[in-house]
Amino acid sequence: MTEITSLSLFELIKNIKEKKISSNEAAKSFVDRSEKSKKLNTYVTENFENCLKLSKEFDNKPNFDLKLPGIPIAVKDLFCTNEVRTTAGSNILNNFVPSYESTVTQNIWNEGGILLGKLNCDEFAMGSSNETSFFGNVQNPIAKDLVPGGSSGGSSSALAANLTPVTIGTDTGGSIRQPASFTGTVGLKPTYGSCSRYGIVAFASSLDQAGPMSKDVKDSSILLEVISSFDKKDSTSIDFKRNNYSSELTRNIKGIKIGIPKEYRVDGMPDEIENLWKKGIEYAKDCGAEIIDISLPHTSYALPTYYIVAPAEASSNLARYDGVKYGLRSSGESLIDMYEKTRSEGFGEEVKRRIMIGTYVLSSGYYDAYYLKAQKVRQLIKKDFDEAYNKVDAILTPSTPSSAFKIGEKSNDPVSMYLNDIFTVPVNLAGLPGISIPAGRDKNNYPLGLQIIGKPFDEQTVLNIAYSMEEKINYKNNITDWWME
């Protein structure tokens, strides 16, 4: 039999339901493998002992009607977890232990999931390589000293390394899809308003969205079904009828119209990305989809728009970390001095950079030129998609303009780092669902992903297209366990 840790979530659930594997056996396998994988630096906080204990409790009183019966799951450390330290990858929350649970994680525990641990991420989810985390770099299991993407880098790494059967990340500008693309895994950002933001450490409130990360498309559909819910505690949560994503999952996408936006053919895009995209189009055709050329004319404004809106919201969202109530407090001569020292020591470079950008664009005299303008452009970007969706059901693009890069390669060049998000940010600005699926490899054998963008609340179509293409692409990660002694 295959190792438990390399099973898909679907297979694992099946085995547990058929009592071939107990929850505790599963938990032990993932804990053991995680223990041997410390070099990847995926965990910020381990919950191993408790996970083993809870899995035993599950086995003593199993409930196989649940959607995640006794399944151990590690989650990004941006989700607040009751009585388990939650750091958001930041020194300023190094000692923070919430007394409450995020809605998304609560949904997982309600369906039988068990917390395995909290996964590393870029500080406050600001980054595309996991290098901004206070808790250090995360290794991509694909190859040594390769970034796992970000901000959900701990999640993508742990998933690709089989340290957790599935995981959840958050995606503000690509933080689920880009790391999925870098690690040969699947990452879905749902429609804004699908998954509650309650209890998720906020980065940019109008863009943040939690979503599943998994080894295959079916697993994402199972997890999405669990985490997507209307929540009165989040005023931006939307009460729409949610599908049974996994049972409605189908490879029959015949006649579905897929748009190819010409504006995504950006200057300097490597040939291998261009080729991947072409291959993707062929795969989609093979699945029975109709390919239509479309235009999203405001695409080139998406990145600058994003880098105004997101830092603006972040600069305000992060004002609460002031040393007064919780988290790090440095001593100071006065209140202002305490603020300055706490925030200087508590926040890393990238977070400070974005707070400064955000403060600047909201300042009186600059607000109209930056923030207000950006909001207007955001509406235009949204309109582009609305118009495209009059013609097509979904849109196919590359997930990222490059494959994973080396640790340290871009850490001193914020703009080149920001360019990583060029294909993913428009989706957040428009609040749409988008998935990244592994679709090929570059010359170094590093994974490359394709992105499928859907209509609002139409995660099902996105999943169905991804599910069909996945079969044709037939991508398999080749993980060598190089990090184990």
Place this chain on the structure above:
Amino acid sequence: MSKNNSEYLIERNDNIYEVVIGLEVHAQVTSNSKLFSSSSTKFGAEPNTQVSLVDAAFPGMLPVINEYCVKQAIKTGIGLKAKINNKSVFDRKNYFYADLPQGYQISQYKYPIVGEGNVILDMPEGQKQVGIERLHLEQDAGKSIHDIDPSNTLVDLNRSGVALMEIVSKPDLRSPDEVNAYIKKLRSIMRYLGTCDGNMQEGSLRADVNVSVRIKGSTKLGTRCEIKNVNSIKFMQMAIIYEANRQVDLIEEGEEIDQETRLFDTKKNETRSMRSKEDAHDYRYFPDPDLLPLKITDEFIDQLKSEIPELPDDKKKRFIDEFKISSYEATILVSDIDTAKYFEEVVAKMGKNRDMKLAVNWITGELFAVLNNKNIEIAHSPISAKNLAKLINLIKNGTISGKIAKTIFELMMDGDIDPQIIVEEKGLKQQSDPKALEALIDKIINDNREKAIEYKQGKEKLFGFFVGQAMKASGGKANPQLINEILKKKL
């Protein structure tokens, strides 16, 4: 310096200045829970016992609008005869302070829930209309306590997140007396509506006062100074007088007035600069992405309109029309909702043969005096409206005299006793039997023959002496009207 109620003028070197005042009143919304959380708003609880995770701005916590507070703001807007906006937006006002847990206050900046309206002031010179610029909803901050611990500031977050209505007036006020009338009228309207208890001691009503001066007759506004967070009408008036004179002095010395924020020092009775315009905070307002724009339908507004009780202006009109009392009396009776309620109950209990004059006099005279003396609200009056109505009816139907009524009134206060019972138990019923009174008077005239003669010779003052004697002889119970009649006849 000259002064009347509706103008405050300052004379310097032949120049006459008038003061122009606008108020930003912060009124705490009457609501059991806070604007964006379910924590209690009860005043006076132990520090930090009414604080939710949202109020303390824990990571990942999100605001959820309290619909009741929205209704309260709309009702207040209706009471101010103002436009209710179908769409309003919550913005973040960003600044750092220890008692502001989020690092921003959720407020409404560009799109407030309530637009322009007005308030009518009853001034001795007549009515004056004061324009309302806007009303918006916002969160209150917590409280920093600097004087308990010698080396630390302590923070109490009980107030953090409590709903406030900021009511901004137009610069229509011209004197401290108008400010007094304006605050009292606002308070009255909100108390009628049940949207703010108006309790200034508990901080439920505070104001930022904008003051400028200009040569009387000029139409251009002068440079204003804003005096922050003044929490009593008296202090507002003192601050305005100080500030207006300070500004006039500066102008007369040829100096410019800096637009700035000032504080009123209640001990020294002076305003002091807090920060100049250059140092003004850049609040970096932007729409709160955690909250959707607030959309209010016309049906919703109409529903709330139908729930609005009779407000002071309408009540006053009705009192005048229905009860034939004077405008002055009506103004006093409607100024506070509990007074109006009390009065209306007295009127109702008096029944058909009611005497409005007596009712008004007894409430605004004896009853107000007692309440003032004992510092009691009329809602907790020691004499119920029902029993006061009975007392008034006893006077009206001649059972007791006004003088005896005052004695009975005193006795009634000891546990709200029915005046009828006091009259019976103490035998205080008025003597109205003409024959008995005639006999009594005959005796008095007989006993005071010399004085009776003097009276007849023209010493009319002595009439009072005979009345007094008669009242005394009857133990105060004689019907004074009858005594007068009989005496006139007999003397």
